[in-house]
Amino acid sequence: MAKTIEEINEKIKKGTAVVVTAEEIIGIARDKGIKKAAQEVDVVTTGTFGPMCSSGAFLNIGHAKPRIKLGGGRTYLNDVPAYAGLAAVDIFIGANALPDDDPRNKVHPGEFNYGGGHVIEELVAGKDIRLVATAYGTDCYPRKRLETWINIKDINEAILFNIRNAYQNYNVAANTSDKTIYTYMGVLRANLGNINYATAGQLSPLLNDPYYKTIGIGTKILLGGGIGFVAWHGTQHNPNVLRTEKGVPKRGAGALAVIGDLKQMSPRWLLGTSMLGYGCTLTVGIGVPIPILSEEILGYTTVTDEEILAAIVDYSNAYPNLKADILGEVSYAQLKSGKVKLKGKEVPTASLSSYPRAVEIANVLKEWIKSGKFLLTKPVAPLPGVESGITIKPLKERPLE
């Protein structure tokens, strides 16, 4: 029954493609069986919406008159430093960047109310952003100072380029110490007061394509409410982790580097975010379509929260000290029940990733495909799989003599 992406695209153009979400496919496959479901369904849409720290945007602001070379100088957007190590007017704003005068964690836990993620959100929302830059001046770029408002609609390019997003599974965070800790996994109360998790589980893109059989470099996706592409495998892409019998990674595994035109995106799907005591970041919405090319691929998309296991990691000790120990394994179904039994204690659970918004993304993408406005792409190269032998390496520290 194998189908091709070309055949599926023909159906999308005719408006006859059958598109369902990764949540809906579970019931469909249960009722009809994998074989029949694979014949009937053409595309399964996935979604995720959570804080994704390795995110940022390249902006080309256009040349001032007289010209200024920002490269090698210093540039600020709403007081948040933007990277200016490129050419004259290309800058990069990273989601974690903070104003120089932000007190950080001087009074712990720091609030981190405004940073790079918030600049990106305001830029996307069409708000004017204050650009202040200093440069050293050259014969061809004589100006040494620039202070101006910029707006996304006026600048040449605004490109979201996130180097590691949409993690395939992730740690579940706990705190066994006797004091509250403030982490990128949220506020973790003492003595296993709560545990936090961070993926959309059964709706999450790479958990529905565990061996990267359809998602690859060049895959067209929904990014920040607009259209984007998978640019590369995400940094720290780590396919060789423990997996269940069905191939679902039991630890943080693959990841995606994604790129897209920020000008098409929406602040509803790119939200400046503050993690108390940790820093600023950007909450990103991503939806990835999975073409049902075979029964095997459909089988992967039927993964349920019961079948996805994650490791509970102690963020008061194992995580900061880069120790591999875990406190246990837990399924997303258990996590979503609101309580998990751990070390003889019933520990309440909370999510950092929004499941209702992930559902919404999967549905938006489904509608785009059904209406014919979003065709599927064939990857131009695969993501490194298990056979690549790639594993994540710690830093090899060599002290400076």
Place this chain on the structure above:
Amino acid sequence: MAVSRRIVLHFPKRIVERAIVCRLAKDYDLEFNILKAFVTPEEEGLLVLELSGEQKEYDKGIKYLTETGVRIESLSQNFIRNEERCTHCGACVTICPSGAFEVDPKTRLVNFLNEKCVACGLCIKACPPRAMEVHF
């Protein structure tokens, strides 16, 4: 009929030194549980109370407070969720000590149960998109 409500009392500068709240118990047989109390930078007194008693006496007590010059608001008017910013992630659920946030098991939407809020303010900074707002 017995009632129990969470209210915010604003005491203007001129009456902050008067004994007022104790009269609710003495004269109107009302019970109160102080959830929060402080003096604002403008030297206005602010008190968040859970006030309970018989409806008739409760109404009289509120009338007494109003006549004394105390401005009264319901707590639900002061602690609000900015629906534009809330993503329904659920990070607040385990932070709130009074269980004012509940996840709907079907939709996974987070409901803010205003009546359970004790105005501690822990959710304000723990909310990643900063959707919780306090307007005392």
